[in-house]
Amino acid sequence: MDWAEWHKRYESVPSLQERLAVVCEEISLAISATRTKPVRILSICSGDGRDVILSTAASKLRKSISGVLIELNPDLVARGRSTIKEFSLQEEISFQCSDATKSETYRSIAPAHIVVLSGVFGNLKYEDVGLLIDSLRSLCEPKARVIWTRNLNEFGDGETVVGGIKKLFANVNFTEASYTKTPSGVFAVGTHVYEGETLNLPARPVLFRFSGFWKVATDA
Numbered sequence: 001m002d003w004a005e006w007h008k009r010y011e012s013v014p015s016l017q018e019r020l021a022v023v024c025e026e027i028s029l030a031i032s033a034t035r036t037k038p039v040r041i042l043s044i045c046s047g048d049g050r051d052v053i054l055s056t057a058a059s060k061l062r063k064s065i066s067g068v069l070i071e072l073n074p075d076l077v078a079r080g081r082s083t084i085k086e087f088s089l090q091e092e093i094s095f096q097c098s099d100a101t102k103s104e105t106y107r108s109i110a111p112a113h114i115v116v117l118s119g120v121f122g123n124l125k126y127e128d129v130g131l132l133i134d135s136l137r138s139l140c141e142p143k144a145r146v147i148w149t150r151n152l153n154e155f156g157d158g159e160t161v162v163g164g165i166k167k168l169f170a171n172v173n174f175t176e177a178s179y180t181k182t183p184s185g186v187f188a189v190g191t192h193v194y195e196g197e198t199l200n201l202p203a204r205p206v207l208f209r210f211s212g213f214w215k216v217a218t219d220a
């Protein structure tokens with residue numbers, strides 16, 4: 001998949017625009033709900049980072065935000081960096097052009113108060129969704145909010161998988177803060193709160209696999 005090309009869909013696909021709007025709203029709510037400053041935001045497979053950048057730019061607390069966006073595609077990182085400059089957010093948000101699936105990527109990143117997983121779960125086998133959710137316990141501060149999305153239509157498995165995703169979160173001490181279907185019903189956007197303590201990173205070097213394989217079998 002050419003992910004830089006894929007991002008052009010934001011210009012013409014209403015369902016993606018709707019998803020972006022809901023994700024931005026959830027990020028803004030999560031920024032307001034976080035008592036600690038700076039508010040640390042981590043976006044995994046961030047793409048060009050438009051959700052975090054736009055929410056931060058619009059926030060009254062923008063000067064108290066510290067965002068790290070992890071993205072492997074250098075073109076998207078370059079594009080995102082130029083948007084950061086456009087909004088004069090160089091002090092607040094930075095990109096890390098690295099592999100988000102590897103444990104070592106997170107070694108120098110402090111646990112976050114907000115973790116964004118937009119457009120990620122649909123690219124993971126169900127088993128890897130579980131591994132990623134399990135790993136979030138090492139990437140989250142206590143009471144951190146994880147904002148996630150899942151396509152409900154494209155892969156013919158949406159409602160089943162979303163039920164499974166919710167169970168996977170519950171199994172590792174997350175509670176649901178909100179769940180929204182976008183107006184066209186194409187995407188689910190959820191926010192889960194971590195109720196535990198931050199754990200050490202798992203010993204395995206690969207936290208999850210980004211397979212782009214989305215025909216998932218679920219037993220959940």
Ligand SMILES: C[S@@+](CC[C@H](N)C(=O)[O-])C[C@H]1O[C@@H](n2cnc3c(N)ncnc32)[C@H](O)[C@@H]1O
Pocket residue numbers: 003044045046047048049070071072073076098099100101117118119120210
């Ligand atoms: C569906 S897009 C979502 C982008 C963005 N989060 C959004 O919602 O617009 C998936 C993104 O994951 C990135 N990606 C794929 N494998 C990755 C990896 N191993 N590490 C970091 N990013 C990766 C792709 O380059 C792409 O930008």
